[in-house]
Amino acid sequence: MLFTGRNDKGLMVTRADTPKHDVEVRAWPDDERWAKFVRQQVRGGLPELEALIGLPWSKDRTLEITETVSPYLYGYAGWYQSENNTIEIGDELDGEVVLHEISHIWFNDELFTDRWINEGFAQTYSNLALDEIGGKAKRPERVKQAAKGAQPLNQWGDPSFRDDEIARLEEEFGYNAAWFVVRTLTNEIGTDKMREVFHAASDGTYSYLGDLEPETVAGTANWKRMLDLVENVGGSTKATALFRDLVVTDSQRRDLQARTRARKSYDKLVDAGDGWSVPASIREDMTRWRFSNVTDDIAVARDILAVRSDIESVLDGTGIGLPESFETDYEGDGDLTELLGDARHYHEVAEQLAEAAGAADDGHGLFGSIGLWRNDYREDLDAAGDAFEDGKIDRAERGAVAVLATVDDAGGVGQRRVLTTFGIVVGLVLAIWLLRRWRRARRRKRAARAEAAAEARAAALAEELAQAVTVPYLATPTFESEPGGEPLL
Numbered sequence: 001m002l003f004t005g006r007n008d009k010g011l012m013v014t015r016a017d018t019p020k021h022d023v024e025v026r027a028w029p030d031d032e033r034w035a036k037f038v039r040q041q042v043r044g045g046l047p048e049l050e051a052l053i054g055l056p057w058s059k060d061r062t063l064e065i066t067e068t069v070s071p072y073l074y075g076y077a078g079w080y081q082s083e084n085n086t087i088e089i090g091d092e093l094d095g096e097v098v099l100h101e102i103s104h105i106w107f108n109d110e111l112f113t114d115r116w117i118n119e120g121f122a123q124t125y126s127n128l129a130l131d132e133i134g135g136k137a138k139r140p141e142r143v144k145q146a147a148k149g150a151q152p153l154n155q156w157g158d159p160s161f162r163d164d165e166i167a168r169l170e171e172e173f174g175y176n177a178a179w180f181v182v183r184t185l186t187n188e189i190g191t192d193k194m195r196e197v198f199h200a201a202s203d204g205t206y207s208y209l210g211d212l213e214p215e216t217v218a219g220t221a222n223w224k225r226m227l228d229l230v231e232n233v234g235g236s237t238k239a240t241a242l243f244r245d246l247v248v249t250d251s252q253r254r255d256l257q258a259r260t261r262a263r264k265s266y267d268k269l270v271d272a273g274d275g276w277s278v279p280a281s282i283r284e285d286m287t288r289w290r291f292s293n294v295t296d297d298i299a300v301a302r303d304i305l306a307v308r309s310d311i312e313s314v315l316d317g318t319g320i321g322l323p324e325s326f327e328t329d330y331e332g333d334g335d336l337t338e339l340l341g342d343a344r345h346y347h348e349v350a351e352q353l354a355e356a357a358g359a360a361d362d363g364h365g366l367f368g369s370i371g372l373w374r375n376d377y378r379e380d381l382d383a384a385g386d387a388f389e390d391g392k393i394d395r396a397e398r399g400a401v402a403v404l405a406t407v408d409d410a411g412g413v414g415q416r417r418v419l420t421t422f423g424i425v426v427g428l429v430l431a432i433w434l435l436r437r438w439r440r441a442r443r444r445k446r447a448a449r450a451e452a453a454a455e456a457r458a459a460a461l462a463e464e465l466a467q468a469v470t471v472p473y474l475a476t477p478t479f480e481s482e483p484g485g486e487p488l489l
């Protein structure tokens with residue numbers, strides 16, 4: 001550690017508070033010019049930075065900005081120490097330096113793990129804020145990849161504090177290239193979109209979101225998340241090429257290629273989903289760059305979607321929809337292979353339902369119609385369809401099988417009904433005929449009996465008459481008397 005002859009006790013302390021921020025400026029006693037300049041930068045630039053970045057000012061402690069030559073001794077204009085919320089800068093009046101260090105309140109290893117991302121944002125946003133407060137904003141130089149000190153930004157390590165030429169050149173290249181990459185992306189998507197990127201990085205939300213509540217991943221965002229977020233949230237189309245050219249190492253370039261392939265399959269899966277968002281497990285693997293898992297899972301998801309299409313065409317015209325839980329199961333983080341098994345079962349049952357619906361709608365023939373007369377097979381079919389949509393697949397299956405059996409048996413039932421009815425009719429006719437025959441026979445018997453009786457009566461009369469003839473003609477007449485006593489003649 002170098003001894004820098006600091007005497008912080010003798011510093012002149014003034015406040016540069018804004019309505020929302022507590023800031024203490026600690027200048028050398030004879031350098032009021034510096035103190036005043038820094039206060040101006042803070043009061044103008046700090047609220048601008050906060051508005052541009054959009055993340056809350058999370059420090060409840062006072063920010064201290066101290067004038068010191070310490071950073072100069074290591075080749076830096078200033079630095080920010082997040083552990084004690086302190087900025088140390090040299091005595092030059094450089095607005096970009098003041099705002100760069102202030103911006104590290106947000107752009108530090110709590111937001112992004114990679115140094116180049118935080119330095120690139122610090123440079124880009126300090127110059128944006130400087131421009132807002134009327135300062136002279138600067139821009140990065142053209143990046144020369146063949147220059148001494150050039151290296152992929154992901155290889156740019158922490159400050160080495162080595163006092164050699166190559167370390168200096170690497171730092172110079174790193175700051176400039178980081179600034180170039182981040183500034184290009186910020187200009188491309190704009191600060192509004194970049195604010196959304198910061199929020200997603202800060203909240204740890206998946207880089208690939210579905211229809212569900214945004215899921216989160218643990219850990220601070222790294223260059224992979226940065227690339228994903230700038231593209232998926234920010235809508236950048238330049239990022240992959242920039243990363244390929246200036247950010248990744250050779251081995252990481254292969255990751256980028258795997259990512260590009262995975263994203264193509266992912267986009268196709270989004271299209272095939274036709275309104276169904278990508279399963280959470282795939283979105284998580286995409287977010288974590290586990291592309292070999294993604295390839296397999298996307299294949300299974302595509303199979304599920306193909307079965308969904310089959311089910312939809314099987315059910316077309318039946319008025320029966322997909323099981324309502326199917327979409328949420330697909331979009332959630334359940335096991336996809338298991339869901340594919342479920343989907344295939346849905347398909348089988350859908351075929352039975354469609355068969356039952358078709359059989360119910362077909363012409364049933366005379367006997368079939370008679371067999372189905374006053375049968376509630378249509379209600380049963382509706383109930384089976386409802387059960388299917390409610391995800392009660394087994395009940396739907398039993399219902400479909402029962403309706404099919406009812407319709408299939410209808411002809412036989414009808415025949416039996418007809419035969420039974422015919423039997424009853426024949427029986428009735430026969431009974432009526434027998435009754436009539438019996439009545440006729442009875443009438444005939446009666447007539448015969450009456451004839452016989454008449455004959456007997458006639459015979460008796462004849463005999464009586466014969467006897468009467470033998471009675472002497474003059475018999476004493478007898479008279480019957482009526483109550484009046486008058487004789488009857």
Ligand SMILES: [Zn+2]
Nearest residue numbers: 100104119122
């Ligand atoms: Zn910095």
